[in-house]
Amino acid sequence: MLGNVNSKNTLLETILTLNNLTKHYGKVKAVNDLSFTIEKGNVYGILGPNGSGKSTTLGMVLNVVNATSGNFKWFDGTDTTHNALKKVGAIIERPNFYPYMTAAQNLELVCTIKDVDPSKIEEKLEIVHLLDRKDSKFSTFSLGMKQRLAIASALLNDPEILILDEPTNGLDPQGIHQIREIIKNIASGGTTILLASHLLDEVEKVCSHVVIIRKGVKLYAGPVDELNASHGFFELRCERQTELIQVLERHQDFASVKEENGLVTAFLKNPLTAEELNTLLFTQGIVLSHLVKRKESLEEQFLQLTANLN
Amino acid sequence: MLRLLTIEFYKLKHSRSSKVLSIAYFVILSFIALIASIEFNLGDFQIRIADQGIFNFPFIWHFNTWVAATLKFFLAIVIVSMISNEYSNRTLKQNLIDGLSKKEFMLSKFYTVIAFAALSTLFIFVMTLILGYSFSDYTEFSIVTREMEFLLAYFFKLVGFFSFCLFLGVLVKRSAFALGFLFVWWIFENISYGILRWQINAETADAIVQFFPLEAMKNLINLPFQRLNFIETAANQLQADIQIDYAVHWYEVGIVSVWIFLFIYGAYRLLMKRDL
Numbered sequence: 334m335l336g337n338v339n340s341k342n343t344l345l346e347t348i349l350t351l352n353n354l355t356k357h358y359g360k361v362k363a364v365n366d367l368s369f370t371i372e373k374g375n376v377y378g379i380l381g382p383n384g385s386g387k388s389t390t391l392g393m394v395l396n397v398v399n400a401t402s403g404n405f406k407w408f409d410g411t412d413t414t415h416n417a418l419k420k421v422g423a424i425i426e427r428p429n430f431y432p433y434m435t436a437a438q439n440l441e442l443v444c445t446i447k448d449v450d451p452s453k454i455e456e457k458l459e460i461v462h463l464l465d466r467k468d469s470k471f472s473t474f475s476l477g478m479k480q481r482l483a484i485a486s487a488l489l490n491d492p493e494i495l496i497l498d499e500p501t502n503g504l505d506p507q508g509i510h511q512i513r514e515i516i517k518n519i520a521s522g523g524t525t526i527l528l529a530s531h532l533l534d535e536v537e538k539v540c541s542h543v544v545i546i547r548k549g550v551k552l553y554a555g556p557v558d559e560l561n562a563s564h565g566f567f568e569l570r571c572e573r574q575t576e577l578i579q580v581l582e583r584h585q586d587f588a589s590v591k592e593e594n595g596l597v598t599a600f601l602k603n604p605l606t607a608e609e610l611n612t613l614l615f616t617q618g619i620v621l622s623h624l625v626k627r628k629e630s631l632e633e634q635f636l637q638l639t640a641n642l643n
Numbered sequence: 644m645l646r647l648l649t650i651e652f653y654k655l656k657h658s659r660s661s662k663v664l665s666i667a668y669f670v671i672l673s674f675i676a677l678i679a680s681i682e683f684n685l686g687d688f689q690i691r692i693a694d695q696g697i698f699n700f701p702f703i704w705h706f707n708t709w710v711a712a713t714l715k716f717f718l719a720i721v722i723v724s725m726i727s728n729e730y731s732n733r734t735l736k737q738n739l740i741d742g743l744s745k746k747e748f749m750l751s752k753f754y755t756v757i758a759f760a761a762l763s764t765l766f767i768f769v770m771t772l773i774l775g776y777s778f779s780d781y782t783e784f785s786i787v788t789r790e791m792e793f794l795l796a797y798f799f800k801l802v803g804f805f806s807f808c809l810f811l812g813v814l815v816k817r818s819a820f821a822l823g824f825l826f827v828w829w830i831f832e833n834i835s836y837g838i839l840r841w842q843i844n845a846e847t848a849d850a851i852v853q854f855f856p857l858e859a860m861k862n863l864i865n866l867p868f869q870r871l872n873f874i875e876t877a878a879n880q881l882q883a884d885i886q887i888d889y890a891v892h893w894y895e896v897g898i899v900s901v902w903i904f905l906f907i908y909g910a911y912r913l914l915m916k917r918d919l
Contacts, residue, residue, distance in 0.1 A: 392918070392919070395739070395740045396739050396740070396744075396745075397736050397739050397740065397918065397919040398918040398919070399915075399916070399918055413744070414744075415739070415742050415743065415744035415747070416742065418739075418740060418741065418742040419741075419742035421742075423740045425736070425737075425740060427733075429732060429733040429734050429736060429737040430732070430734065430737070431654065431657065431658075431728075431732060431734055432732060433657055433658050433659065434657045438657055441653070442650065442653050442654065443741050445646065445649060445650050445653060446650060446738060446741045446742055446743050447741055447742050448646075448742075486741075
């Protein structure tokens with residue numbers, strides 16, 4: 334689940350800092366007092382239900398939405414936002430290109446805007462498997478191809494950070510799979526990624542850190558595995574079930590035990606490895622036929638976190 | 644500045660409709676030369692337009708710039724659509740995300756307006772010289788260079804008009820509506836003039852209306868036909884008084900310059916204020 338944590342960068346380098354960023358649309362508080370930091374080398378997910386302020390937040394740091402109050406700074410804050418954005422690659426909501434230009438022509442324009450050499454165009458088109466369509470007009474592309482072209486465009490400047498806002502929205506399963514593979518490859522190369530999504534498994538599959546927002550308010554920001562203080566749970570099955578439950582309930586490391594369809598689920602309150610538990614039970618004469626240690630999925634954690642506020 | 648111009652021209656270069664319209668504009672501009680070949684018979688007289696003095700220096704500067712200015716609508720469509728397309732394709736948003744600032748975006752459009760106006764002015768300059776030297780009765784250098792301020796007026800007139808289009812494009816975001824708005828505004832100016840003239844008097848109406856953007860641009864180059872010899876003669880015979888001040892005045896250029904500033908700055912402020 335955390336296969337893409339990048340530990341190459343021991344030195345913490347801040348890429349983006351948000352300080353009490355707030356956006357009101359009339360009475361609606363789209364984003365409220367949001368603060369968090371993005372550090373180099375991590376893969377971040379911004380999680381939140383639809384309309385929770387993800388895109389507005391990204392819009393503000395990307396210079397297209399004016400903040401009501403608060404501020405943000407890119408890198409060390411010495412450069413203007415639009416210059417900093419030349420070191421950023423971003424795609425938002427849906428791909429926006431000139432429909433009458435070909436893929437390569439569109440990318441060339443982006444190169445001129447970003448002040449980078451156009452020699453990388455073919456290389457980036459190759460990454461997103463669009464090289465054979467480089468001379469086709471953008472208007473002839475399918476949504477999946479448009480989205481991939483947007484990723485190629487965002488990569489042109491070899492960005493310090495890649496921002497993706499709902500990159501798989503509206504795609505078919507094949508398209509979703511392609512995009513995720515591309516993102517994973519980019520992440521494994523050490524590029525910092527900020528991925529906004531309402532799809533939890535998407536974030537779970539690629540992110541090491543999450544920022545969870547709901548109705549414009551930050552609920553959590555930090556590593557995915559510290560999201561919930563719990564130490565996970567065991568799923569157990571054996572012949573002598575009643576004895577097993579008794580043993581577990583007496584053990585100081587377990588918070589609760591429940592049984593469902595012959596499967597015993599025991600929630601930990603202190604760390605305990607599967608080996609330790611197995612040894613312990615074996616010495617007590619309980620032989621397990623099924624032993625799995627699991628962590629709550631991000632979805633379960635997310636639902637717990639958002640439910641707490643209701 | 645060159646980078647911004649390159650960006651904008653790259654966008655225009657690949658847009659077929661912009662390209663067709665721009666080329667059509669310059670082709671039609673060159674058709675002014677065809678006026679030279681117009682001949683018609685009036686009873687026993689054969690009248691050749693070119694011989695009526697319209698191609699005489701220095702009058703030709705006035706005549707050509709006035710005729711050419713009426714064709715500015717072709718480029719106006721290009722200018723308006725070059726803004727509204729950025730909105731409808733949502734590429735404005737993408738441009739900003741890619742690292743163009745809103746100021747740079749506005750400047751790239753304004754530089755393009757200036758480039759179009761300058762190109763058109765240069766085109767008219769060259770064409771006028773060619774036509775003039777072919778048909779003018781006087782080709783002394785001192786006469787040729789007289790009244791060349793009409794070229795300057797022409798340039799300002801174009802920049803002013805295109806800036807207005809640019810502003811409307813940013814304001815309403817859709818080309819058809821922007822051009823419609825332009826037409827409505829033109830009607831508004833005329834109605835205002837009518838009301839002022841009817842309620843107060845012609846002098847006051849003229850004095851007020853000259854500050855309106857379209858009227859100010861119109862005043863830069865007045866209708867040239869009253870200056871033609873045969874019309875003057877005819878008017879004298881009819882004892883009609885057509886004393887018209889056709890010269891280019893500094894304050895006319897001044898009023899248009901203020902409008903150019905207001906339009907471009909206004910468009911910039913609108914862009915800054917808006918969330919995309």
